[in-house]
Amino acid sequence: MQLILWRKQKLSSIFIICVVIVVVLVCLRLGYWQIQRGQAKSLQLSHIAKVQSKGVMPWQQVLALPSEWNKTGIQATLTGTVNAVHYWLLDNQVVQGQVGYDVLALFKPTHSQTPILVNFGWIKAPASRQQLPSITLPKNAIDINIQLKQGKLSGFTLASPEHQEQNNDWPKRVQNIDLALFAKHAQQPLVDFIGYRQGIGDAFGIPHYQAVVMSPQKHYGYAVQWLLIGLSCVVVAIVASKRRN
Known part of the structure:
Protein backbone atom coordinates (compact mmCIF):
# COMPACT_ATOMS: atom_id res chain seq x y z
CA MET A 1 0.00 0.00 0.00
CA GLN A 2 2.80 2.40 0.94
CA LEU A 3 4.57 1.55 -2.32
CA ILE A 4 1.45 2.46 -4.30
CA LEU A 5 1.11 5.77 -2.44
CA TRP A 6 4.79 6.50 -2.99
CA ARG A 7 4.43 5.85 -6.72
CA LYS A 8 1.38 8.11 -6.92
CA GLN A 9 3.23 10.88 -5.10
CA LYS A 10 6.21 10.39 -7.39
CA LEU A 11 4.06 10.63 -10.52
CA SER A 12 2.27 13.65 -9.09
CA SER A 13 5.59 15.36 -8.37
CA ILE A 14 6.87 14.64 -11.88
CA PHE A 15 3.65 16.01 -13.37
CA ILE A 16 3.86 19.19 -11.29
CA ILE A 17 7.51 19.69 -12.25
CA CYS A 18 6.63 19.29 -15.94
CA VAL A 19 3.78 21.79 -15.63
CA VAL A 20 6.02 24.29 -13.84
CA ILE A 21 8.73 23.91 -16.50
CA VAL A 22 6.21 24.46 -19.30
CA VAL A 23 4.72 27.54 -17.59
CA VAL A 24 8.15 29.03 -16.91
CA LEU A 25 9.30 28.44 -20.50
CA VAL A 26 6.12 30.06 -21.83
CA CYS A 27 6.58 33.06 -19.53
CA LEU A 28 10.23 33.40 -20.56
CA ARG A 29 9.28 33.23 -24.23
CA LEU A 30 6.53 35.84 -23.84
CA GLY A 31 8.83 38.07 -21.79
CA TYR A 32 11.55 37.83 -24.45
CA TRP A 33 8.98 38.57 -27.16
CA GLN A 34 7.86 41.71 -25.33
CA ILE A 35 11.49 42.82 -25.01
CA GLN A 36 11.93 42.32 -28.76
CA ARG A 37 8.78 44.33 -29.42
CA GLY A 38 10.05 47.11 -27.16
CA GLN A 39 13.39 47.21 -28.97
CA ALA A 40 11.61 47.31 -32.34
CA LYS A 41 9.42 50.20 -31.17
CA SER A 42 12.51 52.07 -29.93
CA LEU A 43 14.16 51.68 -33.35
CA GLN A 44 10.94 52.79 -35.06
CA LEU A 45 10.69 55.90 -32.89
CA SER A 46 14.35 56.71 -33.54
CA HIS A 47 13.80 56.35 -37.29
CA ILE A 48 10.72 58.58 -37.21
CA ALA A 49 12.51 61.22 -35.13
CA LYS A 50 15.42 61.18 -37.58
CA VAL A 51 13.31 61.64 -40.70
CA GLN A 52 11.06 64.24 -39.07
CA SER A 53 14.12 66.28 -38.09
CA LYS A 54 14.44 67.06 -41.80
CA GLY A 55 11.18 69.02 -41.61
CA VAL A 56 8.13 68.90 -43.87
CA MET A 57 9.06 67.82 -47.40
CA PRO A 58 7.37 68.89 -50.63
CA TRP A 59 5.96 66.03 -52.68
CA GLN A 60 8.57 66.21 -55.42
CA GLN A 61 11.31 65.81 -52.82
CA VAL A 62 9.57 62.71 -51.45
CA LEU A 63 9.41 61.19 -54.92
CA ALA A 64 13.12 61.90 -55.42
CA LEU A 65 14.08 59.75 -52.41
CA PRO A 66 15.63 56.33 -53.17
CA SER A 67 12.96 53.67 -53.73
CA GLU A 68 14.58 51.32 -51.19
CA TRP A 69 14.43 53.97 -48.45
CA ASN A 70 11.66 53.40 -45.90
CA LYS A 71 9.48 56.49 -45.97
CA THR A 72 7.66 55.80 -42.71
CA GLY A 73 7.49 58.91 -40.56
CA GLN A 198 -2.45 65.62 -40.07
CA GLY A 199 -4.18 68.49 -38.35
CA ILE A 200 -7.56 69.08 -36.74
CA GLY A 201 -10.82 67.38 -37.61
CA ASP A 202 -13.26 68.74 -40.17
CA ALA A 203 -16.10 67.55 -42.38
CA PHE A 204 -13.76 65.12 -44.16
CA GLY A 205 -12.77 63.26 -40.98
CA ILE A 206 -10.87 63.45 -37.70
CA PRO A 207 -7.14 62.62 -38.09
CA HIS A 208 -6.07 60.25 -35.32
CA TYR A 209 -3.05 58.37 -36.67
CA GLN A 210 -0.30 57.43 -34.22
CA ALA A 211 2.85 55.88 -35.64
CA VAL A 212 3.49 53.98 -32.39
CA VAL A 213 0.42 53.08 -30.35
CA MET A 214 2.19 51.25 -27.52
CA SER A 215 5.41 52.75 -26.17
CA PRO A 216 8.60 50.68 -25.68
CA GLN A 217 8.28 51.22 -21.91
CA LYS A 218 4.92 49.43 -21.88
CA HIS A 219 6.42 46.45 -23.72
CA TYR A 220 9.27 46.30 -21.21
CA GLY A 221 6.71 46.51 -18.40
CA TYR A 222 4.80 43.55 -19.84
CA ALA A 223 8.08 41.65 -20.13
CA VAL A 224 8.75 42.17 -16.42
CA GLN A 225 5.22 40.98 -15.63
CA TRP A 226 5.71 37.73 -17.56
CA LEU A 227 9.06 37.11 -15.88
CA LEU A 228 7.51 37.72 -12.44
CA ILE A 229 4.68 35.31 -13.26
CA GLY A 230 7.23 32.63 -14.16
CA LEU A 231 9.21 33.32 -10.97
CA SER A 232 6.04 33.20 -8.87
CA CYS A 233 5.16 29.84 -10.37
CA VAL A 234 8.57 28.45 -9.35
CA VAL A 235 8.25 29.84 -5.81
CA VAL A 236 4.74 28.42 -5.37
CA ALA A 237 5.88 25.02 -6.63
CA ILE A 238 8.84 24.97 -4.21
CA VAL A 239 6.71 26.00 -1.23
CA ALA A 240 4.03 23.43 -2.09
CA SER A 241 6.66 20.71 -2.47
CA LYS A 242 8.17 21.47 0.95
CA ARG A 243 4.77 21.39 2.61
CA ARG A 244 3.98 18.01 1.07
CA ASN A 245 7.29 16.61 2.27
Whole structure:
Protein backbone atom coordinates (compact mmCIF):
# COMPACT_ATOMS: atom_id res chain seq x y z
CA MET A 1 0.00 0.00 0.00
CA GLN A 2 2.80 2.40 0.94
CA LEU A 3 4.57 1.55 -2.32
CA ILE A 4 1.45 2.46 -4.30
CA LEU A 5 1.11 5.77 -2.44
CA TRP A 6 4.79 6.50 -2.99
CA ARG A 7 4.43 5.85 -6.72
CA LYS A 8 1.38 8.11 -6.92
CA GLN A 9 3.23 10.88 -5.10
CA LYS A 10 6.21 10.39 -7.39
CA LEU A 11 4.06 10.63 -10.52
CA SER A 12 2.27 13.65 -9.09
CA SER A 13 5.59 15.36 -8.37
CA ILE A 14 6.87 14.64 -11.88
CA PHE A 15 3.65 16.01 -13.37
CA ILE A 16 3.86 19.19 -11.29
CA ILE A 17 7.51 19.69 -12.25
CA CYS A 18 6.63 19.29 -15.94
CA VAL A 19 3.78 21.79 -15.63
CA VAL A 20 6.02 24.29 -13.84
CA ILE A 21 8.73 23.91 -16.50
CA VAL A 22 6.21 24.46 -19.30
CA VAL A 23 4.72 27.54 -17.59
CA VAL A 24 8.15 29.03 -16.91
CA LEU A 25 9.30 28.44 -20.50
CA VAL A 26 6.12 30.06 -21.83
CA CYS A 27 6.58 33.06 -19.53
CA LEU A 28 10.23 33.40 -20.56
CA ARG A 29 9.28 33.23 -24.23
CA LEU A 30 6.53 35.84 -23.84
CA GLY A 31 8.83 38.07 -21.79
CA TYR A 32 11.55 37.83 -24.45
CA TRP A 33 8.98 38.57 -27.16
CA GLN A 34 7.86 41.71 -25.33
CA ILE A 35 11.49 42.82 -25.01
CA GLN A 36 11.93 42.32 -28.76
CA ARG A 37 8.78 44.33 -29.42
CA GLY A 38 10.05 47.11 -27.16
CA GLN A 39 13.39 47.21 -28.97
CA ALA A 40 11.61 47.31 -32.34
CA LYS A 41 9.42 50.20 -31.17
CA SER A 42 12.51 52.07 -29.93
CA LEU A 43 14.16 51.68 -33.35
CA GLN A 44 10.94 52.79 -35.06
CA LEU A 45 10.69 55.90 -32.89
CA SER A 46 14.35 56.71 -33.54
CA HIS A 47 13.80 56.35 -37.29
CA ILE A 48 10.72 58.58 -37.21
CA ALA A 49 12.51 61.22 -35.13
CA LYS A 50 15.42 61.18 -37.58
CA VAL A 51 13.31 61.64 -40.70
CA GLN A 52 11.06 64.24 -39.07
CA SER A 53 14.12 66.28 -38.09
CA LYS A 54 14.44 67.06 -41.80
CA GLY A 55 11.18 69.02 -41.61
CA VAL A 56 8.13 68.90 -43.87
CA MET A 57 9.06 67.82 -47.40
CA PRO A 58 7.37 68.89 -50.63
CA TRP A 59 5.96 66.03 -52.68
CA GLN A 60 8.57 66.21 -55.42
CA GLN A 61 11.31 65.81 -52.82
CA VAL A 62 9.57 62.71 -51.45
CA LEU A 63 9.41 61.19 -54.92
CA ALA A 64 13.12 61.90 -55.42
CA LEU A 65 14.08 59.75 -52.41
CA PRO A 66 15.63 56.33 -53.17
CA SER A 67 12.96 53.67 -53.73
CA GLU A 68 14.58 51.32 -51.19
CA TRP A 69 14.43 53.97 -48.45
CA ASN A 70 11.66 53.40 -45.90
CA LYS A 71 9.48 56.49 -45.97
CA THR A 72 7.66 55.80 -42.71
CA GLY A 73 7.49 58.91 -40.56
CA ILE A 74 8.17 61.45 -43.31
CA GLN A 75 5.99 64.52 -43.09
CA ALA A 76 5.02 66.00 -46.43
CA THR A 77 2.86 68.77 -47.81
CA LEU A 78 0.74 68.12 -50.90
CA THR A 79 -1.28 70.24 -53.27
CA GLY A 80 -3.71 68.48 -55.56
CA THR A 81 -7.15 67.00 -55.99
CA VAL A 82 -9.10 64.23 -54.28
CA ASN A 83 -11.04 61.55 -56.10
CA ALA A 84 -14.33 62.43 -54.41
CA VAL A 85 -16.28 59.55 -55.95
CA HIS A 86 -14.05 56.51 -55.58
CA TYR A 87 -13.08 56.07 -51.93
CA TRP A 88 -12.98 53.37 -49.25
CA LEU A 89 -14.30 53.15 -45.69
CA LEU A 90 -11.97 51.28 -43.33
CA ASP A 91 -14.24 49.41 -40.94
CA ASN A 92 -14.11 49.01 -37.14
CA GLN A 93 -12.14 52.13 -36.26
CA VAL A 94 -12.62 53.30 -32.67
CA VAL A 95 -11.96 56.90 -31.60
CA GLN A 96 -12.79 58.09 -28.08
CA GLY A 97 -14.88 54.98 -27.49
CA GLN A 98 -17.03 55.44 -30.60
CA VAL A 99 -17.06 53.07 -33.55
CA GLY A 100 -16.70 54.43 -37.04
CA TYR A 101 -14.76 54.36 -40.29
CA ASP A 102 -11.54 55.85 -41.60
CA VAL A 103 -12.01 57.59 -44.95
CA LEU A 104 -9.43 56.43 -47.51
CA ALA A 105 -9.31 58.34 -50.79
CA LEU A 106 -6.95 58.78 -53.72
CA PHE A 107 -5.11 62.09 -53.78
CA LYS A 108 -3.43 63.17 -57.00
CA PRO A 109 -0.69 65.72 -56.32
CA THR A 110 -0.15 68.49 -58.84
CA HIS A 111 2.38 67.58 -61.57
CA SER A 112 2.23 63.90 -60.58
CA GLN A 113 0.69 61.07 -62.59
CA THR A 114 0.48 58.51 -59.77
CA PRO A 115 -1.96 59.13 -56.91
CA ILE A 116 -1.32 58.36 -53.26
CA LEU A 117 -3.83 56.76 -50.93
CA VAL A 118 -4.58 59.19 -48.09
CA ASN A 119 -6.33 58.44 -44.82
CA PHE A 120 -8.38 61.59 -44.26
CA GLY A 121 -9.46 60.58 -40.78
CA TRP A 122 -12.29 59.08 -38.77
CA ILE A 123 -16.03 59.56 -39.12
CA LYS A 124 -18.76 58.16 -36.90
CA ALA A 125 -20.67 55.13 -38.18
CA PRO A 126 -24.46 55.23 -38.57
CA ALA A 127 -26.56 53.18 -36.15
CA SER A 128 -27.27 50.55 -38.81
CA ARG A 129 -24.60 48.41 -40.48
CA GLN A 130 -26.74 48.47 -43.61
CA GLN A 131 -26.16 52.19 -43.96
CA LEU A 132 -22.87 53.85 -44.90
CA PRO A 133 -22.00 57.35 -43.70
CA SER A 134 -22.55 60.28 -46.02
CA ILE A 135 -19.29 62.00 -46.94
CA THR A 136 -18.60 65.00 -49.14
CA LEU A 137 -14.96 65.09 -50.17
CA PRO A 138 -13.51 68.28 -51.71
CA LYS A 139 -13.77 68.58 -55.47
CA ASN A 140 -11.41 71.53 -55.86
CA ALA A 141 -7.64 71.54 -55.37
CA ILE A 142 -6.59 71.56 -51.72
CA ASP A 143 -3.43 71.62 -49.61
CA ILE A 144 -2.90 68.89 -47.00
CA ASN A 145 -0.16 67.84 -44.62
CA ILE A 146 0.41 64.10 -44.29
CA GLN A 147 2.63 61.64 -42.48
CA LEU A 148 3.78 58.67 -44.54
CA LYS A 149 3.78 55.01 -43.65
CA GLN A 150 5.37 52.27 -45.72
CA GLY A 151 5.55 48.53 -45.17
CA LYS A 152 2.91 46.58 -43.31
CA LEU A 153 -0.28 48.61 -43.58
CA SER A 154 -2.99 46.13 -42.59
CA GLY A 155 -3.68 45.32 -38.97
CA PHE A 156 -5.10 42.06 -37.61
CA THR A 157 -8.24 40.98 -39.42
CA LEU A 158 -10.10 37.77 -40.12
CA ALA A 159 -11.09 39.03 -43.55
CA SER A 160 -9.03 38.04 -46.57
CA PRO A 161 -8.66 40.34 -49.61
CA GLU A 162 -10.86 38.15 -51.76
CA HIS A 163 -13.69 38.52 -49.25
CA GLN A 164 -13.61 42.31 -49.34
CA GLU A 165 -16.11 44.10 -51.52
CA GLN A 166 -15.49 43.26 -55.17
CA ASN A 167 -18.57 44.92 -56.71
CA ASN A 168 -18.62 48.15 -58.68
CA ASP A 169 -20.39 50.14 -55.99
CA TRP A 170 -18.69 53.08 -54.29
CA PRO A 171 -17.75 53.76 -51.58
CA LYS A 172 -16.35 50.34 -50.64
CA ARG A 173 -16.31 49.10 -47.05
CA VAL A 174 -13.02 47.30 -46.33
CA GLN A 175 -11.52 45.53 -43.33
CA ASN A 176 -7.86 46.34 -43.97
CA ILE A 177 -5.59 48.39 -46.20
CA ASP A 178 -4.36 46.53 -49.26
CA LEU A 179 -2.74 48.81 -51.83
CA ALA A 180 -2.66 46.13 -54.52
CA LEU A 181 -6.39 45.50 -54.10
CA PHE A 182 -7.17 49.21 -54.03
CA ALA A 183 -5.17 49.74 -57.22
CA LYS A 184 -7.27 47.00 -58.80
CA HIS A 185 -10.46 48.69 -57.62
CA ALA A 186 -9.30 52.06 -58.96
CA GLN A 187 -7.87 50.51 -62.14
CA GLN A 188 -4.67 52.53 -61.84
CA PRO A 189 -1.29 52.18 -60.09
CA LEU A 190 -0.67 53.76 -56.69
CA VAL A 191 2.51 54.73 -54.89
CA ASP A 192 3.64 51.98 -52.49
CA PHE A 193 3.00 53.90 -49.28
CA ILE A 194 0.08 55.65 -47.61
CA GLY A 195 -0.37 59.16 -46.25
CA TYR A 196 -2.18 59.97 -43.01
CA ARG A 197 -3.65 63.46 -42.95
CA GLN A 198 -2.45 65.62 -40.07
CA GLY A 199 -4.18 68.49 -38.35
CA ILE A 200 -7.56 69.08 -36.74
CA GLY A 201 -10.82 67.38 -37.61
CA ASP A 202 -13.26 68.74 -40.17
CA ALA A 203 -16.10 67.55 -42.38
CA PHE A 204 -13.76 65.12 -44.16
CA GLY A 205 -12.77 63.26 -40.98
CA ILE A 206 -10.87 63.45 -37.70
CA PRO A 207 -7.14 62.62 -38.09
CA HIS A 208 -6.07 60.25 -35.32
CA TYR A 209 -3.05 58.37 -36.67
CA GLN A 210 -0.30 57.43 -34.22
CA ALA A 211 2.85 55.88 -35.64
CA VAL A 212 3.49 53.98 -32.39
CA VAL A 213 0.42 53.08 -30.35
CA MET A 214 2.19 51.25 -27.52
CA SER A 215 5.41 52.75 -26.17
CA PRO A 216 8.60 50.68 -25.68
CA GLN A 217 8.28 51.22 -21.91
CA LYS A 218 4.92 49.43 -21.88
CA HIS A 219 6.42 46.45 -23.72
CA TYR A 220 9.27 46.30 -21.21
CA GLY A 221 6.71 46.51 -18.40
CA TYR A 222 4.80 43.55 -19.84
CA ALA A 223 8.08 41.65 -20.13
CA VAL A 224 8.75 42.17 -16.42
CA GLN A 225 5.22 40.98 -15.63
CA TRP A 226 5.71 37.73 -17.56
CA LEU A 227 9.06 37.11 -15.88
CA LEU A 228 7.51 37.72 -12.44
CA ILE A 229 4.68 35.31 -13.26
CA GLY A 230 7.23 32.63 -14.16
CA LEU A 231 9.21 33.32 -10.97
CA SER A 232 6.04 33.20 -8.87
CA CYS A 233 5.16 29.84 -10.37
CA VAL A 234 8.57 28.45 -9.35
CA VAL A 235 8.25 29.84 -5.81
CA VAL A 236 4.74 28.42 -5.37
CA ALA A 237 5.88 25.02 -6.63
CA ILE A 238 8.84 24.97 -4.21
CA VAL A 239 6.71 26.00 -1.23
CA ALA A 240 4.03 23.43 -2.09
CA SER A 241 6.66 20.71 -2.47
CA LYS A 242 8.17 21.47 0.95
CA ARG A 243 4.77 21.39 2.61
CA ARG A 244 3.98 18.01 1.07
CA ASN A 245 7.29 16.61 2.27
